[in-house]
Amino acid sequence: MLTNEIKxxxxxxxKEGWVLEPDAKKIFAQSGxxxxxxxxxxxxxxxVAMASEIGYPxxxxxxxxxxxxxxxxxxxxxxxxxxxxxxxTFTAFSQFEGFTGLLIEEVVSGxxxxxxxxxxxxxxPVVLLGIGGxxxxxxxxxxxxxxxxxxxxxxxxxxxxxxxxLLRGYRGADPIDEDRLCQMLSAFSTLVVDMADSIESIxxxxxxxxxxRCVIADARIILKS
Amino acid sequence: MNFDRMLNPTSVxxxxxxxxxxxxxxxxxFKKVRLRYSVKAYxxxxxxxxxxxxxxYKSLDEIPEPVDLVVIAARAEHVPxxxxxxxxxxxxxxxxxxxxxxxxxxxxxxxxxVSIAKEADFPFIGPNCLGIFVPGVVDSLFTPSERMExxxxxxxxxxxxxxxxxxxxxxxxxxFGVGISKAISIGNKAMAxxxxxIEYLGKDPDxxxxxxxxxxxxxxxxxxxxxxxxxxxxPVVVLKSGxxxxxxxxxxxxxxxxxxxxxxxxxxxxxxGIVEARDEIEMxxxxxxxxxxxxxxxxxxxxxxxxxxxxxxxxxFCSERGFNIPLISTETQEKIRExxxxxxxxxxxxxxxxxxxxxxxxxxxxxxxxxxxxxPEFNAILLLVLPYSPSITQDLGAKMSMPTRKRVKxxxxxxxxxxxxxxxIDGFKYNQIPVADTIDGAVMMLExxxxxxxx
Numbered sequence: 001m002l003t004n005e006i007k008x009x010x011x012x013x014x015k016e017g018w019v020l021e022p023d024a025k026k027i028f029a030q031s032g033x034x035x036x037x038x039x040x041x042x043x044x045x046x047x048v049a050m051a052s053e054i055g056y057p058x059x060x061x062x063x064x065x066x067x068x069x070x071x072x073x074x075x076x077x078x079x080x081x082x083x084x085x086x087x088x089t090f091t092a093f094s095q096f097e098g099f100t101g102l103l104i105e106e107v108v109s110g111x112x113x114x115x116x117x118x119x120x121x122x123x124x125p126v127v128l129l130g131i132g133g134x135x136x137x138x139x140x141x142x143x144x145x146x147x148x149x150x151x152x153x154x155x156x157x158x159x160x161x162x163x164x165x166l167l168r169g170y171r172g173a174d175p176i177d178e179d180r181l182c183q184m185l186s187a188f189s190t191l192v193v194d195m196a197d198s199i200e201s202i203x204x205x206x207x208x209x210x211x212x213r214c215v216i217a218d219a220r221i222i223l224k225s
Numbered sequence: 226m227n228f229d230r231m232l233n234p235t236s237v238x239x240x241x242x243x244x245x246x247x248x249x250x251x252x253x254x255f256k257k258v259r260l261r262y263s264v265k266a267y268x269x270x271x272x273x274x275x276x277x278x279x280x281x282y283k284s285l286d287e288i289p290e291p292v293d294l295v296v297i298a299a300r301a302e303h304v305p306x307x308x309x310x311x312x313x314x315x316x317x318x319x320x321x322x323x324x325x326x327x328x329x330x331x332x333x334x335x336x337x338x339v340s341i342a343k344e345a346d347f348p349f350i351g352p353n354c355l356g357i358f359v360p361g362v363v364d365s366l367f368t369p370s371e372r373m374e375x376x377x378x379x380x381x382x383x384x385x386x387x388x389x390x391x392x393x394x395x396x397x398x399x400x401f402g403v404g405i406s407k408a409i410s411i412g413n414k415a416m417a418x419x420x421x422x423i424e425y426l427g428k429d430p431d432x433x434x435x436x437x438x439x440x441x442x443x444x445x446x447x448x449x450x451x452x453x454x455x456x457x458x459x460p461v462v463v464l465k466s467g468x469x470x471x472x473x474x475x476x477x478x479x480x481x482x483x484x485x486x487x488x489x490x491x492x493x494x495x496x497x498g499i500v501e502a503r504d505e506i507e508m509x510x511x512x513x514x515x516x517x518x519x520x521x522x523x524x525x526x527x528x529x530x531x532x533x534x535x536x537x538x539x540x541x542f543c544s545e546r547g548f549n550i551p552l553i554s555t556e557t558q559e560k561i562r563e564x565x566x567x568x569x570x571x572x573x574x575x576x577x578x579x580x581x582x583x584x585x586x587x588x589x590x591x592x593x594x595x596x597x598x599x600x601p602e603f604n605a606i607l608l609l610v611l612p613y614s615p616s617i618t619q620d621l622g623a624k625m626s627m628p629t630r631k632r633v634k635x636x637x638x639x640x641x642x643x644x645x646x647x648x649x650i651d652g653f654k655y656n657q658i659p660v661a662d663t664i665d666g667a668v669m670m671l672e673x674x675x676x677x678x679x680x
Contacts, residue, residue: 018477068477114479114480116478116479116480116483116484117480118478118480118481118484118489120447120484120486120489121444121445121486122441122442122443122444122445122446122447122448122486122489122490123442123445123447123448123451123489123490123493124445124447124448126484126489126492126493128480128483128484130483136479136483137479137482137483140483142483142484143492144484144488144489144492144493145492145493145496146448146451146493146496146497153496156496200478200481201477201478201480201481202478202480203478203479203480205479220478222477222478222481
């Protein structure tokens, strides 16, 4: 069941055709999924205050209905360390077309995964799990299942990834928490089924996975046209 | 939907039989039904008259009994009235061969026909199809009898969107000794879709495996299909075409770009343990093995052979497909060695693959098979035999077929297929042991069983 806030976000994003990142993160947070600690600043003073509240270093991203692919337009800065850098970034990003605010959030890291969803013409809502990051379409190391997921589906999706060793402590790294990953995937699949009438596809890329956290670093919800 | 009467008819009416054109599809079907099957056949033509001394009935109203199956090869616009007449006369169901419906954009007429049938719960197959083929009982194919291969009776049902592919599959299955229970070409699948037929065939005692050729599904039909196929308690094997279709619209997300129609189709079938065959060869092998062993297996395989090369080659195919060839414990090896004939006791290699050598007797194979099938570390047994090996007999297959053992641990054979050794091969086949004609084919069969489950 969708909360009223989620319904309102989906409704008010209709005219853009997609959901702005801060709104998308609200949707996932409300559905029991982990998102980075974030704020949206509309003035420089707010940006400075929020960054110090979150704690440096921080990530800053443009919020604009014109910037669907934020990094393609240079609208993402990672690892801002002080007030000066926040101010410079605010000034630069506020020149972008459609600027409505600056998203400031904690820096998260881990193994980059992708969670995806699509409303398929023949099968309805489906979800995807794969190795994420910017090269996701090069490696195409993904597993697809019909939503909602059953208990057996999450583990079998992980098992079917070619790069599953990367998740299990490759070359001395700590293994990621696969149970947590599966729980989050399952919550995601339920949400996808609930939103099936409104959405076309979703990319959560990357979802940063570590030994104690799976957190959605970026989220894109494309709405049904 | 109940297809019982139309698939096991005692009376058949063919609508559209021509008194002038004996090559009309309806004439071909009528002649075949009249001459080759033990059913009462009636020819219908609204003008009446006769054909070669047979009466042409003007309508179902004139026929003295309610017919079980009506085959319709009349023009599309006459179909609604014909359906009304079928329903009024309590016919058991119809095969609608006629084209001229949705496939040419005439959705309205197709919907009209469906709504008439639905309202009366009147089952029909088609339109725009070849219809049904039930070996020894009836068929509605408008291919003349003399152009058809003999189709072997068996327990695989074929459901196909394409009539041509269906006939091809029937011939190929038969050539490989895989028997057919029913073959149904569903054409535009206006009312009887894959879903309704899986539900029906799932309860059909003559059918053990359901083989489908699918081009695509309508909106959300895939979801219903998966539900039907995964709950029918019989293996469902699918051959898909239209894999290469490229999405027309530009995609704005990675997921939409990576989760194309075919990837989604294939992934979801695997998710629900529906076995997808990549091509006809896999289709035949998969259906053969699943008709003998409708269940799943684990990954550990024991290989018994009399040729080192065949054992090595089978090991490669197994590992390519992700199967293990675990070592046989020394204890088990000793047990086998004690049972072997003196001629090979000291030369047979009893690791896995087990190589019994070219001097092995039938009894050596049987002893090895019995001991390995009792060993819990193996999930299935692969036997690679060469019929020209001098010490084995043509009875090997029959001797090795032990129903209770097979039920516990599936057993698959490979042997070279040549006409000279047909009786040797049939010794396996006739005793429900799947036999492949290539080593890869035998390993493919193992894979079919492994896939028959959620993964």
